[in-house]
Amino acid sequence: MALIQACPENQNEVIEASRKLGCSYDKYGNNQYLCLPNEEKTSLIEFCSDGVMGIQDKDPACQNINTELHCYVADPLCGPKPSPFLEESFNFYPIVYTLGGLLFFATICIIVWCRWRRNCRKENPKAANDAEMEFLQKEQLAQTVPNKTNTNTFNDESRQFNTPQEEYSRESTDGGLQTTRGSYVSALNKTWCPEHFVCHERSCGQNLLNNGFVEKDGALYCEKDYEQRFAPSCARCRNTIKEVQKINPALYNKNNI
Structure with a gap:
């Protein structure tokens, strides 16, 4: 009799285990080798039987036990209990x-x-309107310069730069609001919309609001188009003459020209 971890799984292993234990055969020629679990199902035991051997099934379930849980593996109740959470x-x-x-x-x-x-x-509608009007006034003032007399001129009297003007609403003495006026440009004794204050040349169409302009025959031109069309050029170098300067007759010398 000996304790083992697993029983033989085929006939050759049974014959080999029987030879090691010295088991014989019964009167019917059956090998008297047996492999069974102990009563507590903690281990497997192999031994030689003395009587007549009965019918043996191949790989019986009674030889496959769980030594930790002390039960047959084929038993549905054998195995770890599932967690209540699962x-x-x-x-x-x-x-x-x-x-x-x-x-x-x-x-x-x-x-x-x-x-x-x-x-x-x-x-309180007045408070809401005042807040909205204050926001609009700040936004309009940030985009325009309320200075109606600010102009820049070149030596050529026909060239001017003007800035867009804007009148915004103010509260009158009776609690009402005056009419709001948008941006405009004052130039050549006329009033222009900023989007229409552009170069007269159709191929150009440059906005002259912040770039300066030159007036010629009642039309507006940018510097480039004016120089190409109307500005005089030097007889020697052919470069355009942008400014007219006066020469002191006392210093005049034709050899210097």
């Missing part, structure tokens, strides 16, 4: 209800705040 499905409904309640509460708060703000604007 047996019961996870209940996620409380989480869903909690998130839904928070979302509903946030929606109610937003609706109440919007209605409160609307009622405040209805009760």
Whole structure:
């Protein structure tokens, strides 16, 4: 008799194990080798039987045991008990209800705040209008320069630079508001929209608001087009003469020209 970890799995292993134990055969010629678990099912025991051998199945389930749990592996109850957490499905409904309640509460708060703000604007419309007008005035003043007399001139009297003007609304003594006027350009005794204050040349169309302009025969030109069309050129170098300078007759010498 000997303790082993596993029983023989085929006929050749049975014959080899029987030879090691010195087992013989019964009167019917059956090998008297046996391999069975002990009573506590803690180990397997191989031994030689003295009687007549009965019918033996190949790889019987009674030889396959779990020595740690002391049970047959084929038994459905043999094995680790499942965790109660795994047996019961996870209940996620409380989480869903909690998130839904928070979302509903946030929606109610937003609706109440919007209605409160609307009622405040209805009760004090002048404060709301003053705030809006102040914002618009600051935005308009940032885009324009309210200086009606600021001009720059070259030596050539036909060249001028003007800045766009703007009149914005102010509160009158009776509490009303004056009319708001947008941006405009004052040049050549005329008033121009900023988008129409452009070079007369169709192929150019450059906006002259911040780039300066030259007036010729009642039309506006940018510096480049004016030089190409009307500016005089030097007889020697053919370069355009942009400014006219006066020469002192006392210093005049034709050899210097």
